[in-house]
Amino acid sequence: MYTLDTLPFKNCFAQLPAHFYARVAPTPLENARLLSFNAAAAQLIQLDPAEAQNPNLVAYFNGERAWQGTQPVSMLYAGHQFGSYVPQLGDGRAMILGETQGWELQLKGSGPTPFSRGSDGRAVIRSTVREYLCSEAMHGLGIPTTRALCMLISDEEVYRERIEQAALLVRMAPSHLRFGSFEVFFHRRQYAQLTELADFLLAQHFPELQHQPEPYLALLEAVVKRTARLMAQWQCVGFAHGVMNTDNMSILGLTLDYGPYGFLDVYEPGFISNHSDHEGRYAFDQQPSIGLWNLNALAHAFLPLLADDPDEAVEKARSALWQYQPEFDQAWLNGMRAKLGLQAEFAADQALIAELLTNMQQNLVDYTIFFRRLASLSRQPQNTDTKVRDLFLERTAFESWVEHYRQRLAQEDSLDAQRHTQMRQVNPAYILRNYMAQQAIEQAERGDAREVERLLKLLQQPFTEQVGMERYADHPPAWADSISLSCSS
Known part of the structure; x- marks a missing residue:
């Protein structure tokens, strides 16, 4: 050390x-x-x-x-x-x-x-x-x-x-390079510097691509896939980044620059975490498409690296960008299957997930609490079903969906104990809700670090239920709705 x-x-x-x-x-x-x-x-x-x-x-x-x-x-x-x-x-x-x-x-x-x-x-x-x-x-x-x-x-x-x-x-x-690190030299027509930066990135972080027949194209494809997977992970956990500008997009596919952000409380696809985002450009449900939009801006900056002929360069950039949607779709579907405890892949899974999310939106169901409680649901109806059912205002909708869900579990002969364990490893008990951050901020402004330290320890192990921390796994207080975040947050 x-x-x-x-x-x-x-x-x-x-x-x-x-x-x-x-x-x-x-x-x-x-x-x-x-x-x-x-x-x-x-x-x-x-x-x-x-x-x-x-x-x-x-x-x-x-x-x-x-x-x-x-x-x-x-x-x-x-x-x-x-x-x-x-x-x-x-x-x-x-x-x-x-x-x-x-x-x-x-x-x-x-x-x-x-x-x-x-x-x-x-x-x-x-x-x-x-x-x-x-x-x-x-x-x-x-x-x-x-x-x-x-x-x-x-x-x-x-x-x-x-x-x-x-x-x-x-x-x-590992690196703080962003999409915008490449855009600046492309738009200045400083292609020698653009090449130099790409070579630096390859040498430092993608050495396995240096000897590819077309290393710059391979680099762009790698960034496309990393970004697609990151967007899928954000969606699965219910995270909204409030300022997805290209200067806040990591070239390594990292979550970068936490300004205004928010985890979903109730499942609201149009959730906007940044009150400065008046048009909802970076709303939760827009983030996958914005990820592709940002990659398109990066691919544009990569054009001089891909081919001397402009038309050929455009076609190569498009071929890289076409990999985004399949990569995102597969990562998201795999993530949502894991949240539901599904091991096998069935064609109807996407419809099952869509039905659930529609019901959650209509019933104002808390995203994190629902999936955590679902991890205790058995294949056969139990008295404990009320822990999940009570999250829904319209119980009939839940009953209809859960019947489909149980039928799906039966298709792969799912074992309750095994599935429950696996689901608790992907569905957190704790997320950083805005009210929790706000309480830590107010104490820190008084020089008191205790809440910061408590949350740091809690959030480093979000899948493990921790003694005395039950309140952090519960619904947010009513006053949390009044928290407003902007680009200065």
Whole structure:
């Protein structure tokens, strides 16, 4: 295990030419202090969790003390924001310190950069707590995501929709490259830089594709498939990312940039997690198609890499994009079958799932609670059926569906005990509901880390029912409906 002083750093991205980034330095926060340290994330980089007590930890991450081996840079990228192309964005409040053990360490909220566009370069406690907890919650659910090592809070005041306290997140990812990292060079017609970045990505993260007959096409196909599977996983767990701009789409297929987001409470396909999204572009049920829309923007940026002839390049890009829908459909169907405890594949499964989701929508059924309770349903009617039936306002609809479901279980001679165990391994007891994050935020703003720590531990094991945590597996309180999230969340 390493200490902070012995942690070995390099920065492969910083070895690229300067047109890919800006060299920066953190601007220290006022009276910064550690709120929470994630020992599980520390293990990924072989950092001794006892280093949370090291007095130099805050100084290193806050930029008060020089850290040997680090080379802070902020990345350049562009992106389509709510469907409109913005020619230059970049890390306006983030900087990569370097990488260690295959993970980039990035400061988020570390002060202004050349890409800040006049902003202060800060994050606030509200947004930092939300990302800190949700990235770990997503990992606990088995969904590809960035991770969070620790978060600092401070006395520094910044203005968002109100005066708030500044905070800093230490984020981790194998790479922070985005779709927009490639778009910027395509739209600038800087094809040499575009090629250089693609070669870097292949060498660092897709070495198995380097010797393919058409490595750039193989790379695009890999990103298409990873993104399709990620969108399916979001849908299966009921997660809505509120700002699916191309600059927030990871080239590695990770869940990236937790701004406004939300897990479904009641099953509402048109759920919008971001009150800034007035048109519902990123509503829950629109996200699979937006995933493809974003990939189309990426494929457009890849055209110069695919062929010298424009028509040939377009055909190759289309061939890659055509793989999205089958990949998504299969991943989603497999995920939903697993949630229902179905092992075999039958043609009627899709109709069974559609019937269920329609009934859940019409009856305002809680998405997470329903599937968790369904994991206790037996093939033969039992008195305990009421635990699931009581979630439906219209009991007849449930009775009709559950009869079809039991018939389907009989088709594969499903064993109750085995199925119940398997279903509990894919249907979480706990998700990060907005009210839970809000309670943690309010305590953190008072300097109290107890709820953050409690939720961090809970959400890292979402499939295991934990003693004393029953309230977190229950319906959200009525006041949760009043929580409103925007792009500053």
